[in-house]
Amino acid sequence: MNTRLKVFAGLGALTVVLAGCGSGGNAGQAQDAAPSGDLAKVDYTGDVSVITKYAGENSAFFQKMATDYEAAHPGVHVKLQQESDQGYKDKIKTLVASQSLPDVYFSWAGNYAEQFYDNGVALDLSSQIGAGTPWASTMAPSAVQAFTKEGKTYGVPISLDAKYMVYNKKLFSDAGVQVPTDLAGLLSDCDALKAKGTTAMAFGNKDGWPAIHYITQLNSYEVPADTLDKDYSPATATFDDPGYEKSLTDFKQILDRCTKSGSGANGVDYYSERDSFGQSKAAMFYVENLEFATMVPKGSKAESDGWGLFRLPAPTGAAGDTGSLTGAPDGFLVNPKAKNPALAVDFLKFVTNADNAKVITETIGYPSPVQGGLTEQNSSLQLRDSIDDLNKASRLSIWLDTVTAPEVAQAYLSGVEGLVSGDTSPTDVISSVKAASKQAQ
Amino acid sequence: MASAELTVVSPPGTTRAAGDGPPPRRPRRSGGARRRWSGLVWVAPALLAMGAFVYYPLLLNFRYSVQKTNIFTGQQRFVGLDNYIRLAGDPIFWRALTNNVWYAVLSIVFQVFFALVLAALIEDMRSPRMRAVLRSVYFLPSAISLTVTGLLFTFIYQPSGGLLNGLLDGAGLDAAQQSWLGNPHTAIFGIIAMSQWQGFGYSTLLFAVAIQRIPRELYESATLDGAGPARRLFSLTVPMVREMTGVVMIVTISGAFQVFNEVMVMTAGGPNNSSQVLGTWLYEAGFIRNDFGYAAAIATVIFTVTTVLAVLQIVHTSRRRVA
Numbered sequence A: 001m002n003t004r005l006k007v008f009a010g011l012g013a014l015t016v017v018l019a020g021c022g023s024g025g026n027a028g029q030a031q032d033a034a035p036s037g038d039l040a041k042v043d044y045t046g047d048v049s050v051i052t053k054y055a056g057e058n059s060a061f062f063q064k065m066a067t068d069y070e071a072a073h074p075g076v077h078v079k080l081q082q083e084s085d086q087g088y089k090d091k092i093k094t095l096v097a098s099q100s101l102p103d104v105y106f107s108w109a110g111n112y113a114e115q116f117y118d119n120g121v122a123l124d125l126s127s128q129i130g131a132g133t134p135w136a137s138t139m140a141p142s143a144v145q146a147f148t149k150e151g152k153t154y155g156v157p158i159s160l161d162a163k164y165m166v167y168n169k170k171l172f173s174d175a176g177v178q179v180p181t182d183l184a185g186l187l188s189d190c191d192a193l194k195a196k197g198t199t200a201m202a203f204g205n206k207d208g209w210p211a212i213h214y215i216t217q218l219n220s221y222e223v224p225a226d227t228l229d230k231d232y233s234p235a236t237a238t239f240d241d242p243g244y245e246k247s248l249t250d251f252k253q254i255l256d257r258c259t260k261s262g263s264g265a266n267g268v269d270y271y272s273e274r275d276s277f278g279q280s281k282a283a284m285f286y287v288e289n290l291e292f293a294t295m296v297p298k299g300s301k302a303e304s305d306g307w308g309l310f311r312l313p314a315p316t317g318a319a320g321d322t323g324s325l326t327g328a329p330d331g332f333l334v335n336p337k338a339k340n341p342a343l344a345v346d347f348l349k350f351v352t353n354a355d356n357a358k359v360i361t362e363t364i365g366y367p368s369p370v371q372g373g374l375t376e377q378n379s380s381l382q383l384r385d386s387i388d389d390l391n392k393a394s395r396l397s398i399w400l401d402t403v404t405a406p407e408v409a410q411a412y413l414s415g416v417e418g419l420v421s422g423d424t425s426p427t428d429v430i431s432s433v434k435a436a437s438k439q440a441q
Numbered sequence B: 001m002a003s004a005e006l007t008v009v010s011p012p013g014t015t016r017a018a019g020d021g022p023p024p025r026r027p028r029r030s031g032g033a034r035r036r037w038s039g040l041v042w043v044a045p046a047l048l049a050m051g052a053f054v055y056y057p058l059l060l061n062f063r064y065s066v067q068k069t070n071i072f073t074g075q076q077r078f079v080g081l082d083n084y085i086r087l088a089g090d091p092i093f094w095r096a097l098t099n100n101v102w103y104a105v106l107s108i109v110f111q112v113f114f115a116l117v118l119a120a121l122i123e124d125m126r127s128p129r130m131r132a133v134l135r136s137v138y139f140l141p142s143a144i145s146l147t148v149t150g151l152l153f154t155f156i157y158q159p160s161g162g163l164l165n166g167l168l169d170g171a172g173l174d175a176a177q178q179s180w181l182g183n184p185h186t187a188i189f190g191i192i193a194m195s196q197w198q199g200f201g202y203s204t205l206l207f208a209v210a211i212q213r214i215p216r217e218l219y220e221s222a223t224l225d226g227a228g229p230a231r232r233l234f235s236l237t238v239p240m241v242r243e244m245t246g247v248v249m250i251v252t253i254s255g256a257f258q259v260f261n262e263v264m265v266m267t268a269g270g271p272n273n274s275s276q277v278l279g280t281w282l283y284e285a286g287f288i289r290n291d292f293g294y295a296a297a298i299a300t301v302i303f304t305v306t307t308v309l310a311v312l313q314i315v316h317t318s319r320r321r322v323a
Helices: A003-019 A060-072 A085-097 A111-118 A141-145 A169-175 A183-195 A209-222 A225-232 A243-258 A262-267 A270-278 A289-295 A301-305 A341-351 A354-364 A381-390 A406-421 A426-440 B027-064 B082-088 B091-123 B128-143 B146-156 B163-170 B187-212 B216-224 B229-240 B242-257 B261-266 B278-288 B292-320
Strands: A046-052 A076-082 A104-108 A156-168 A199-202 A282-288 A307-310 A324-334 A395-397 B067-069 B076-078
Touching: A046 A060, A046 A085, A046 A341, A060 A076, A060 A341, A060 A354, A085 A104, A085 B278, A104 A111, A104 A341, A111 A324, A141 A156, A141 A324, A156 A169, A156 A209, A156 A289, A156 A341, A156 A381, A169 A183, A169 A282, A169 A301, A183 A199, A183 A243, A199 A243, A199 A270, A209 A225, A209 A243, A209 A282, A209 A324, A209 A395, A209 A406, A243 A262, A243 A406, A243 A426, A262 A406, A270 A282, A270 A289, A270 A301, A282 A289, A289 A381, A301 A307, A307 A381, A324 A341, A324 A381, A406 A426, A406 B278, B027 B067, B027 B292, B067 B292, B082 B292, B091 B128, B091 B187, B091 B229, B091 B242, B091 B278, B128 B187, B146 B163, B146 B187, B146 B261, B187 B229, B187 B242, B187 B261, B216 B229, B229 B242, B242 B292, B261 B278, B278 B292
Parallel strands: A046 A076, A046 A104, A199 A282, A324 A395
Antiparallel strands: A104 A324, A156 A282, A156 A307, A156 A324, B067 B076
């Protein structure tokens, strides 16, 4: 393409997003996303538009849901769009700016979801799934809580995701190490495994977020919960607690003593490292439970070696909540401007009913937040163990890259990449996080 | 074909006395006007499309760059030059700009200078078949999508099991092994190297076409005068392809300031923002940090740089054009 045309095309893309913002005024949606009519009275006619981030290998579940819902309600047409993870992040901004949001749309929990709710583009669903409602009673309370702000519930959790350290039982046994109970134990296990010639922990940080998941958990251990809540909200953030630097130091120790990739991990792909655990080439891997089925497929070497899971061990004497667990549900929000909001809510009720809670695990291996969704027939022992353990967690620590403002998340992402490569210190990282937080205010 | 009658028509004015009143309307002018109008009708759809999809968004972008936008509510607030002031104080913007300059400089070295030398070597070969084969071989990478090439090189640069580190290991250069895309000091150069591999053949092909237009007699004369290959290159080939060199250079530099795909695929600007370029920093500002006014300001900078280079291209080409 001609050089100038390329420039114009690039500018055009940006302008398309901004052009939807209206012209210099208050063209946006109302800030108050009050319930639109009676959400319990459903008119089963017309369209319900849905956008997910489950394209590709995870698309089967929503395809089935759309087909089944249409079969159950012949007057309804489900207009389903499924995007990749990154594609969704790009597309949703354009849809919001052009006020073309589908009726039902995906969201991560935390600040990511709150930005929709705070700006009036997510419907208040408290009357349907708020505390004490029949729908909420079918779900894990922590999952519903993740989409609740100031007593109002505005999202429907669809899957229950938590981060665990998985380990290869045979490699642990060969090296004579036990499941660690604290961070020091983990580090000494790593030393023993390495002495045996085994890669103690697989780790790839090419995308930045794998390291952030460690930091999410370690922040939760090292910083008191109240302080975390205050600092993750830019309006009240200071990031003065010494625990933030401690958690970065903890992570650096894990990186240096446990991983083979070490300071080169920024150039290593997360998914190839995940595969190396399935092939028994590494003794441990820090992974989301909804990846279990992909990570250790049937017939893999890790499956025959036997594998288990434990939480990332907390440092002894840590000042934060050592009973917390990194994880969050993925969920869906409803557009207040949907033509038929009751139908949109009904579709989500259908997707999260008891039967379909089993179907999501059967089709794509995701654990449902609906109680009773996991059975011996549709899930592995490890997946059921993870959900049992999740229900015992004192608190769910939402991913650091979605729980806080995008500026702060980006400062953490790039800062921790520098920490991995050895170019920045924990103090430098926190300085840049403080600066980003101040800017976000 | 003009008829004999047409050749005897008197020129306008020669058959009309002064003071005869206004000159009669000439049928030819009426026909010309009609042709002009019909021409405009034909190009109007394209003009309208360009106006709507290129020039209007361009003007809007300037407006957005002086506003702060909340994409959720649609509220836009005039902030003057605030976005540009923030840009001037943003170290990552300057790093991105520096990376674009590195991109441009190295692209000139490889895609202009080395491509010209390679084209001259290829065109100097005796066998026409070999010349055609080599032109195709060098052009082939340009036919591969940038995204595919980026992914391919990601595997080549893998620190463990990657082809490059494997070659270094085989050559006994273990100490030179790197996490090429994971090291903030090498990431951008790894991407630039990939880009040169991809774009090198295209420039070579353009130069080969330009060299083919040089009369062979000039080379024969130079050879008879005792000029060796190097002398023929610098004293004959280089001056004779000057116009093409100028065009390739400007296109290469402009392209270097618009680079995006390969960086997104290979590093997304990381690690620690070390491989950010203006395009990826714009993307991050707009689509990740929701700071669309700031992104529009970056877009304005890219537009300004590339427009200046495009004007240089036009001026350069018009001056060098052979009548």
